[in-house]
Amino acid sequence: MDHIGLFPLFYFPDIGSAWLMGITGTIHILASHTSVGAAMLFAFLAHKAYREDRPELYEYMKKYGMFLLIFSYVIGSITGPGIWYTATAASPRGISALIHNFVWVWATEWVFFVYEVIGVFALVYFIGKIDRKTHLKLTYTFALASVGTLMLIIGIISFMMWPGTDAFYVTGSASDAFFGLNTFPHMFLRIGFMIMMSGVIGMVISSALPDRELRFELTRKMGLVSMLGGFLTLFFFMWYISTLPESAEVLLDLYLPDIIATRIGLMVAFSLYFAVAVFVPRLINQPLASVMVAVVLVVGLWPGEKLRESLRKPYVAGRYIYSNQIISRDVPGKGIKSEVEQLAQVGFLGASPWIPDRLRTITPENRLEVGHLLTKRACSNCHSLEKGGKFRPLMDKVAGWDAATIKTFMQTSLATGAIPYMPKIALPEAEFDAMAAWIATQNH
Ligand code: HEC
Structure with a gap:
C-alpha cells in the first residue's frame, strides 16, 4: 500500500509543540528585531554625531553596541538554530515546504547576515579608530544589511500565512511565493516594531549614562523613537489585518474582543511610559527600563506571535500544508498532490x-x-x-x-x-x- 510522506510525530505534552516553537521564536524575535532596529538607530545617531560633531554620541553607540553584541547576537544566534530544530521537529513538512520554495532566498539572507555580524563587530571596534566619515559609511551599510535580512525573511514568513494569489500554485515560482498580498504590510509592521524596540532597549543604556545632560537628552530621544515605532506598528497592523485570508477573518472575529480588551490597556501603558521618557526623563532608571523590555516580551510579543500563528490555521505554510502535516490541495507548479x-x-x-x-x-x-x-x-x-x-x-x-x-x-x-x-x-x-x-x- 502507498504511504504518504509523513515524518514521525513530535509530541510535546501540555504546551504542545507549537508553543515550544512559539517560545523559542519569541525570544529570537526580541533579539533579532532589536538588532535590526538598532542598526537603523545607529545610522541615525552616527549621522547626527558626524554632522553636529558630537563625540559623546559615539560613546553611547559604543555602549549600545556592546550590549547588542551580547544581547542580540549571542541570544539571537543561539535561538536562530533553535527555531530550526523546534520547527523541524514540530512541523517537518512545513519546513520542507519553505526550503523547497525559498532555498536561494535563505542563502542570500545568510550572506546579508554574515555582513551584519561582521558589521556590528567592526562598528563597535572601530569607533574612534578610523575617521568618522568612513565609520559613518560603515554604519549605513550595516543598516542596509540588517534591513536586508528582514526583507528576505519576511517574504518567507508571509508565505506561511498565504501566497496571496493563486498564481503560485500554478507556476510554483519563488517570486510568486515571495511577493504575497501580505508581505509588505507584514514587513512594515515589523519595521515599526523594530524601531520601537531600538528605543526601548536604548533607554536601558541611556538611563545609566553618568552625564546627566546626555542621559536626559538620549532618554528623551529614545522615548520619541519608541513612540514613533509604536505608532508605525499600530498603523501597519491595521493594514496587515486587512490582507489576511478569509479563514483568518473568522478566527479574528473569535479572538477580537479579547485582543481589543488587552491591547488597549497595553497601548495606554506603553504610551504613558514613552511619554514619561520624553517629558520627565529623570524618572527613567535602568531597572525600570530593563523591566519594560521583559514586559514587551511577555505581554507584547508573545500574544502577537501567538495571534499570527493562530490566524494561519488550519495551515502551517502556503495554504496547502495543514498544521497536522497533511497536504490539503494539489499544487501543480510543484508537482504536489492533495x-x-x-x-x-x-x-x-x-x-x-x-x-x-x-x-x-x-x-x-x-x-x-x-x-x-x-x-x-x-x-x-x-x-x-x-x-x-x-x-x-x-x-x-x-x-x-x-x-x-x-x-x-x-x-x-x-x-x-x-x-x-x-x-x-x-x-x-x-x-x-x-x-x-x-x-x-x-x-x-
Ligand atoms: C490546524 C489546526 C487544528 C487541528 C489539526 C485541529 N483543530 Fe480543532 N480547532 C482549531 C482551532 C483554531 C479552533 C478554534 C478555537 C480556538 O482557537 O480555541 C479549534 C476548535 C475545535 C473545537 C471547538 C469547536 C469549534 O468549532 O470551535 C473542537 C471540538 C475541536 N477543535 C476538535 C478537534 C479535533 C477532534 C481534532 C482532531 C481530529 C482537531 N480539532 C484538530 C484548530 C485545529
Whole structure:
C-alpha cells in the first residue's frame, strides 16, 4: 500500500509543540528585531554625531553596541538554530515546504547576515579608530544589511500565512511565493516594531549614562523613537489585518474582543511610559527600563506571535500544508498532490508509515490505544490532549461530550471541512470510532 510522506510525530505534552516553537521564536524575535532596529538607530545617531560633531554620541553607540553584541547576537544566534530544530521537529513538512520554495532566498539572507555580524563587530571596534566619515559609511551599510535580512525573511514568513494569489500554485515560482498580498504590510509592521524596540532597549543604556545632560537628552530621544515605532506598528497592523485570508477573518472575529480588551490597556501603558521618557526623563532608571523590555516580551510579543500563528490555521505554510502535516490541495507548479482523498480511503492506519504493526488493525483490545495514537496524529499539532493543557486544550472543547457526540462532530464538521479554521479530516469510520472512544475516556 502507498504511504504518504509523513515524518514521525513530535509530541510535546501540555504546551504542545507549537508553543515550544512559539517560545523559542519569541525570544529570537526580541533579539533579532532589536538588532535590526538598532542598526537603523545607529545610522541615525552616527549621522547626527558626524554632522553636529558630537563625540559623546559615539560613546553611547559604543555602549549600545556592546550590549547588542551580547544581547542580540549571542541570544539571537543561539535561538536562530533553535527555531530550526523546534520547527523541524514540530512541523517537518512545513519546513520542507519553505526550503523547497525559498532555498536561494535563505542563502542570500545568510550572506546579508554574515555582513551584519561582521558589521556590528567592526562598528563597535572601530569607533574612534578610523575617521568618522568612513565609520559613518560603515554604519549605513550595516543598516542596509540588517534591513536586508528582514526583507528576505519576511517574504518567507508571509508565505506561511498565504501566497496571496493563486498564481503560485500554478507556476510554483519563488517570486510568486515571495511577493504575497501580505508581505509588505507584514514587513512594515515589523519595521515599526523594530524601531520601537531600538528605543526601548536604548533607554536601558541611556538611563545609566553618568552625564546627566546626555542621559536626559538620549532618554528623551529614545522615548520619541519608541513612540514613533509604536505608532508605525499600530498603523501597519491595521493594514496587515486587512490582507489576511478569509479563514483568518473568522478566527479574528473569535479572538477580537479579547485582543481589543488587552491591547488597549497595553497601548495606554506603553504610551504613558514613552511619554514619561520624553517629558520627565529623570524618572527613567535602568531597572525600570530593563523591566519594560521583559514586559514587551511577555505581554507584547508573545500574544502577537501567538495571534499570527493562530490566524494561519488550519495551515502551517502556503495554504496547502495543514498544521497536522497533511497536504490539503494539489499544487501543480510543484508537482504536489492533495492527500485528503487518500486518507479518507485508507485512513492514517493505512497511509502513515509510522504506525506500529500491532496497531495497524483495530481490535477490541487495542482500540483505545489506536484511538490515542490517531488523535495525536490528527489533532495534537493544534490542541493539547492533556486535561488542563495550555494549548487550545481539546478536552475542554469537548468537555462532557460522549463518544457518539464526538464521532458525530468529527463526521459532520471535520470530515466535511465545514469549519474554516480546522483541517478537513476525513477518515474511515473505524478510525473515527477509535478516536471518539479514546477522547471520551479523557474528557470528564
Ligand atoms: C490546524 C489546526 C487544528 C487541528 C489539526 C485541529 N483543530 Fe480543532 N480547532 C482549531 C482551532 C483554531 C479552533 C478554534 C478555537 C480556538 O482557537 O480555541 C479549534 C476548535 C475545535 C473545537 C471547538 C469547536 C469549534 O468549532 O470551535 C473542537 C471540538 C475541536 N477543535 C476538535 C478537534 C479535533 C477532534 C481534532 C482532531 C481530529 C482537531 N480539532 C484538530 C484548530 C485545529
